[in-house]
Amino acid sequence: MPWHLLGAGNLGTLAAFYFGQAGLTVRLATRRRLTLPDGTVHDLQLAGDDNxxxxxxxxxxxxxxxxxxLAPLRARLSADTTLIRLQNGLGSLDGLPPPPPHIIEAVANSGAWREAxxxxxxxxxxxxxxxxxxxDGHATPPDWFAPLACHWPQLHWRTDIHLQQWLKLSVNAIINPLTALHDCDNGALLTNTALHPRLHALAAEVDQVASQLLPDWPGDTAGRALALARATATNTSSMRADVRAGRVTEIDFINGYLLRAATQLALPLPAHSHIIAAIKALPQKR
Ligand SMILES: NC(=O)c1ccc[n+]([C@@H]2O[C@H](COP(=O)([O-])OP(=O)(O)OC[C@H]3O[C@@H](n4cnc5c(N)ncnc54)[C@H](OP(=O)(O)O)[C@@H]3O)[C@@H](O)[C@H]2O)c1
Known part of the structure; x- marks a missing residue:
């Protein structure tokens, strides 16, 4: 039962290490699709992958x-495929053509970075x-989880993963775009009081949406965002790093996801709409 890895970057490499430590085989799934000027499409199978x-x-x-x-891998996926979505944000697999795989959601809090x-x-x-x-919403994890958790420090199975994802999304939706826009460390959200009205407006809108969708929503998103900013005061948020590198940010799957959820509830979110537009207006290289 080999595992395939799609996205061998920071977190993918870390996951591959822990899977390997647990004795699980990990293969790269790095098939690339190339379209030539004459319109012919070629799937390249790179070293380490199989068919x-x-x-x-x-x-x-x-x-x-x-x-x-995922597009070049579609023919190899089925309803029997288990897919661990090791990503920030929500909604990245909306629009995936059927049949849907069995999706295990993840909330990753470790910090990893790459050096060229x-x-x-x-x-x-x-x-x-x-x-x-x-x-994945079930009380009991799959069989492979326990051996993996023996080798992946602080890996936990959560029956309330949806709430945990929203808790993570709620603070990301504040810290990420504010630090990216103002090009500051997370700790500046505490010291730069000029940012506080915007921080509180963003947090209030998160609480407005989440409290309608999640019966156990604890509220106080502003307090949790400030506590995280304090605990990670010298860190650069991933969105700030993406903006600095001219990369596409994950705003569509953080604040954008929140906005789509609010639209379904007919709730306007002016603070989030404004900050999404501001982030998207920043220059991007790729
Ligand atoms: N890094 C962290 O500390 C951390 C912490 C918590 C959560 N997260 C979340 O985890 C997710 C992954 O983050 P990351 O930092 O690991 O990102 P990353 O280092 O950029 O890794 C993404 C990888 O995906 C590869 N990739 C992109 N398009 C591909 C394609 N079409 N086919 C195959 N591979 C492709 C990239 O290759 P190229 O570089 O060649 O494009 C890169 O190796 C994000 O949602 C992030 O927010 C990260």
Whole structure:
């Protein structure tokens, strides 16, 4: 029962390490599709991949890359495929053509980054090891989870994974775009009081939506965002890093997901609409 890995970046590399430690085989699923000017389409099978049906897949691309990355693999996926979505944000698999795989959602809190090596290649650094949560709404995890959890520090199965994802999304929807827009460390959200009205407006809108969707929503998103900003005061948020590097951000799957949920409830979110537009107006290289 090999696992395939789609997205061998920071978190994908870390996951592959822990799967390997647990004795689970991990193969890259890096098939690339190339369209030539004459319109012919070529699927390239790169070293490390195989042509087998994919029964177990870890998806660790950035959220915005998910559908493009999965497209060349569609014929190898089925309703029997288990897919761990090891990504920030929500909604990255909306629009995936049927049949849907069995999706295990994840909340990743560890911090990893990549260094380009002078002679080529990359080196992933695990900067902080924090809890990682998996869940699919069922009380009992699949058989492979217990051996994996023996080797993946602080890996937990959560029956309330949807609530946990929203708790993560709620603070990300504040810290990420504010720090990206103002090009500041997370801790500046505490010290720069000029940002507080906007922070509180964003948090109030999150609470307005989440309290309608989740019966156990604890509220106080502003308090949790400020506590996280304090605990990670010298950190650069992933959205700030993406903006600095000119990369596409994950705003469509964080604040954008929130906005889509609010639209279904006919709730206007002016603070989030405004900050989404501001982030999207920033220059992007790719
Ligand atoms: N890094 C962290 O500390 C951390 C912490 C918590 C949550 N997260 C979340 O975890 C997710 C992954 O983040 P990350 O930092 O690991 O991102 P990352 O380092 O950019 O990794 C994404 C990987 O996906 C690859 N990829 C992109 N398009 C692909 C395609 N079409 N086919 C195959 N591979 C493709 C990228 O390759 P190229 O580089 O060649 O494009 C890259 O290796 C994100 O949602 C992020 O927010 C990350």
């Amino acid at each position: 087998a049906p994919i029964t177990h897949l870890v998806l660790a691309t950035k959220a915005a890359q998910s559908l493009d990355a 090596l002078p002679g080529g290649g990359e080196h992933v650094h695990l900067a902080a090891e924090n809890p990682t949560l998996f869940g």
